[in-house]
Amino acid sequence: MRNNIIAIIAITFVVMGTLWGVGNLTHPHNQHTTAKVEGILLIAQNNVFNETNPDIYVKTNIPKKIVVVNKDFVRHDFIVNELNVNTAYLSSEQVFTTAIASKNQGIFEYYCSLHPSTMHGKIIVKS
Ligand SMILES: [Cu+2]
Structure with missing residues (x-):
């Protein structure tokens, strides 16, 4: 049970990190301005x-x-x-x-x- 919770939390972090990375790729910050x-x-x-x-x-x-x-x-x-x-x-x-x-x-x-x-x-x- 406890291992499942840890796994869910870990997966959540991976998914959120991936979404954040994809968001940055598709909407890059304009550093030139x-x-x-x-x-x-x-x-x-x-x-x-x-x-x-x-x-x-x-x-x-x-x-x-x-x-x-x-x-x-x-x-x-x-x-x-x-x-x-x-x-x-x-x-x-x-x-x-x-x-x-x-x-x-x-x-x-x-x-x-x-x-x-x-x-x-x-x-x-x-x-
Ligand atoms: Cu002069």
């Missing part, structure tokens, strides 16, 4: 981006958020010709959010059109 967006903060100050014009690494087909902040009194922009990125002129203290996305691997130059000699760096896109 809560995915964290990876981003980069670029501060334009003293006519340079982040003091060193850092290389920016991007994976193919995964957009990378770019936030550009102008901390100078003069205007700056942020341009990547091959990837169709152009913030237009940002005035002092202006913040602009854009994204870099590419299907193709490659190395692309980013720059400020007003200070191209001191404000330029590389965007490295890899799969």
